[in-house]
Amino acid sequence: EAQVTQNPRYLITVTGKKLTVTCSQNMNHEYMSWYRQDPGLGLRQIYYSMNVEVTDKGDVPEGYKVSRKEKRNFPLILESPSPNQTSLYFCASSLWSDGGNSPLHFGNGTRLTVT
Amino acid sequence: GNSVTQMEGPVTLSEEAFLTINCTYTATGYPSLFWYVQYPGEGLQLLLKATKADDKGSNKGFEATYRKETTSFHLEKGSVQVSDSAVYFCALSFVGSGGSYIPTFGRGTSLIVHP
Numbered sequence: 001e002a003q004v005t006q007n008p009r010y011l012i013t014v015t016g017k018k019l020t021v022t023c024s025q026n027m028n029h030e031y032m033s034w035y036r037q038d039p040g041l042g043l044r045q046i047y048y049s050m051n052v053e054v055t056d057k058g059d060v061p062e063g064y065k066v067s068r069k070e071k072r073n074f075p076l077i078l079e080s081p082s083p084n085q086t087s088l089y090f091c092a093s094s095l096w097s098d099g100g101n102s103p104l105h106f107g108n109g110t111r112l113t114v115t
Numbered sequence: 116g117n118s119v120t121q122m123e124g125p126v127t128l129s130e131e132a133f134l135t136i137n138c139t140y141t142a143t144g145y146p147s148l149f150w151y152v153q154y155p156g157e158g159l160q161l162l163l164k165a166t167k168a169d170d171k172g173s174n175k176g177f178e179a180t181y182r183k184e185t186t187s188f189h190l191e192k193g194s195v196q197v198s199d200s201a202v203y204f205c206a207l208s209f210v211g212s213g214g215s216y217i218p219t220f221g222r223g224t225s226l227i228v229h230p
Contacts, residue, residue, distance in 0.1 A: 004158075031216060042222035043159075043204070050216065090158055096216040100208035101147045101166045104218055106158035 002027045006091050006107035013081055014115055021076045021110050023091030029105070031096040032074040033058070034066065036087040037109075043090070049074055050096065081114045088112075117142045121205045121221035128195055128228050136190040136224050138179075138205035146207035148172075148181050148188040153202040153223070162190075162203070200228045 004025045013019055025032065033048040035058075045058030049068040063085055065077040074093075078085060088111050092104040121138045128134060140146065147166040151159040163172030168183035177192045188205060205221040 033218075043220045045217070048217070050214075092159075094208075094218070096208075096210060099147075100210045100216055100218075101164075103149055103151075103161040103164055104159070104206075104208075106151075106160065108158045 002105065004091055004093055004105050004107040006089075006110050008110060009108065010111050012113045012115065015082055016080050019078050019081060019112075021078075021089060021091075021112070023074045023076065023107060024072050025074075025091075025093040025105065026072065027093060027095070027105065028071065029093035029095050030071070032068065032091065032093045033104070034064070034074070034076050035090045035092065036060065037090060038087050046076070046089075081112075083114050086112060086114050117146065117207060117209060117217070117219045119205050119207055119219050119221040121203075121224050123222070124202075124225035126224060126226050128226070130197055130228055130230050131194045132228075134190070134192040134195045134199075134226065136203055136205075136226070138188045138190065138221060140186050140188065140205075140207050140219075142186075142207055142209055142219075144209050144211065145183075146209035148179070149206045149208070150177070150179055150188070150190050151204040151206060151220075153204065155201070159204060195226070195228045197228045197230055200226055202226070 034046040035043045047066040091107040095102040150162040152162045163174040165172040165181035208218040
């Protein structure tokens with residue numbers, strides 16, 4: 001089954017403790033992206049990757065890191081989480097090389113709480 | 116730059132009522148247009164799409180027509196059900212001449228359907 005898998009689904013942590021949220025897709029998509037969703041603010045893009053070893057900042061990259069060493073994986077790293085990073089996070093992937101006609105495929109989300 | 120504007124919610128309807136959620140866009144070039152749906156506790160999933168002017172996308176009784184002259188992609192359903200309660204996102208994607216690809220989302224419209 002074609003899917004984007006994020007882990008964990010729920011995460012509670014303390015300020016300053018480094019964490020990684022994993023994302024993996026099995027559709028051979030070139031494009032992968034991370035979003036955060038906050039009430040009243042919609043989806044905001046954190047980082048994206050057009051292909052392996054190619055990453056770029058989105059709208060709200062501060063406090064986050066990503067890497068794209070393999071096509072299928074795109075982990076999100078919070079080196080020193082702070083309470084304002086409490087949010088619902090989504091990973092997504094798509095096949096952008098068809099001119100943007102393909103939709104994004106989303107994971108089920110990771111709800112992060114930083115105390 | 117590209118942008119998507121959709122009506123603010125929540126939209127509250129009784130079961131079997133007619134639904135319209137307005138969406139307009141601004142884009143350089145000719146984007147593909149999408150509606151995504153997010154059910155409670157889940158990630159976004161594609162509801163329907165249209166890739167060129169006058170195309171109609173349809174799925175699960177929902178329809179939307181790509182109107183280039185009014186730069187709109189309004190979502191409609193003739194008779195909503197309680198199970199349609201969700202958040203609906205209008206989106207566009209477009210690959211620029213330089214190979215840039217940044218999907219753009221509206222803020223989402225919450226739909227609440229009462230029995």
